[in-house]
Amino acid sequence: MASFNFFFLLYLLLIPTSSCYVQPPENYFISGVISNKGLDFAKDLLIEKGIASIVLLKLPEIENSAQVALVGNAKVVLSDIIIKDIQVNSSAVVVGESGIVIVVSGATVELSMKWKYTVSSWLIPFGISDGGNASVVVEGMQVGLTLNLRNQEGTLKLSLLDHGCYVGDVSIKLDGGAAWLYQLLVDAFEGNIASSVEEAISEKITEGISNLDNFLQTLPNQISLDKTAALNVSFVGNPVLTNSSIAIAINGLFTRTSEILVPQSYKKGYEVSSACGGLPKMIKVSIHENVFKSASLVYFNAGKMQLIIDELPDQALLNTAEWRLIIPQLYKRYPNDDMQINISVSSPPVIQVTYQGIGATVSVDITIDVLQGGEVIPVACISVDVSASCAVEISGNNIAGRLTLQEFSAYLKWSKIGKLHIRLIQSLISSVLKTVVLPYLNLQLKRGLPLPIIDGFGFQNTVILYNHPWISVCSDVWFIEEDYYLIQHSTYLS
């Protein structure tokens, strides 16, 4: 069978060539690795969607004429040739340095069609004709394709390097018709049917890969998160293909009106691997701590790390009268005035990924304002250094965090109402942090950061690994959406 050479050639593509060894790119802060398990999942999905786009495909009409002993010259037309079903016996995906090979072997294709013949000869001057249905089974079909993924100006370009489809045995079953006709179909049309199926499937592969590529081109370079920040999701460098995984690298930093805030430098030595602590997972997404640092800088520089509290569950606390016994000088100067608390982060929070988790240290200025006659009068300011730990969780397709207060230290920065007792400050700050600041921050963090995953897919059985300065999310992927671009783009050939 011709298929042997064909697949041999496909595999040749995968033999490493030392001249084009791909270095992992630098300057990336998010990486994604798809393991063999993930590739198998993707391959099965591709085949399933590919089959769905081929089933019910109508192949072009086939016409042929042949000289039949005793009958004369017969003109036979096969029409309404429709692919009814495809069953795949086995399939495989193999990744090598220069491409991704997908092979389907031993597939069976069932077709239905209409046959019609007319015979004219000097023996039968008026001619005879007949027609009916036939079913065809094509067995031992092999399909193979080689793909490559490159970075093209920050987006991924998927190209089809090579592909082919080879049909093994064709068996035809006629409903009605004469034995001579059956013999004629087998002899003269087997090749036509085989090549028609091969062409149709090859064409669908080209079309399907082109649709996938178009889809990749539509992925944005930047995800706008809110009015302040965007996440740069440009691909950096070419995907790194190895025999056990495909690794992609994404810039991954927060940006604001194209400001580049974190030095885009990157220490070499990080090995892109799909290892997930011995667990077999489909994908691994790793995030460098600079991603969190860039977020911290963007929001800090945009003046977004400020919170004014003018409402509390116990509103009486925001009136000087409530404090007349504790801070008599405040009540004396501003009797029965409403107050507000201005919490302002004084330097960009420091976020670090360690081997145990994520730690954050934040310095905040907490200013007590008195509201008098429509005027905001700051009366005292307390500086607080807070350290918190952050537990990371996956919510939907976002990576979200939850802060827990570790410790804090506070001192009086300035005061217009005289000295405040340090114990008073401590208990005031402790309750402000626990009841207002952390719940507020946790609410913000709950929204999370979108992980680079294609719409329509979800994470499953996720594990989080800390490996300073990277945090990795190892996960399986499942397909949520029923309708898929390949189906949407399927068309009939004829």
Ligand SMILES: *[C@@H]1O[C@H](CO)[C@@H](O)[C@H](O)[C@H]1NC(C)=O
């Ligand atoms: C399917 O593949 C198995 C081996 O993987 C083989 O034994 C079997 O004959 C194949 N069946 C068909 C219908 O090709």
Ligand SMILES: *[C@@H]1O[C@H](CO)[C@@H](O)[C@H](O)[C@H]1NC(C)=O
């Ligand atoms: C051929 O099949 C069609 C439906 O697929 C049916 O309507 C028609 O009656 C069949 N013709 C013969 C001759 O069996």
Ligand SMILES: *[C@@H]1O[C@H](CO)[C@@H](O)[C@H](O)[C@H]1NC(C)=O
């Ligand atoms: C991948 O290649 C390495 C050597 O480059 C080899 O040691 C390893 O066994 C290969 N793994 C698979 C799954 O083929």
Ligand SMILES: *[C@@H]1O[C@H](CO)[C@@H](O)[C@H](O)[C@H]1NC(C)=O
């Ligand atoms: C986004 O990342 C790419 C790749 O690192 C870089 O070339 C580009 O300048 C970045 N864009 C912004 C707005 O920072």
Ligand SMILES: *[C@@H]1O[C@H](CO)[C@@H](O)[C@H](O)[C@H]1NC(C)=O
């Ligand atoms: C809150 O305090 C910061 C300094 O601590 C100050 O820059 C800012 O203007 C204050 N905001 C309001 C609304 O008073």
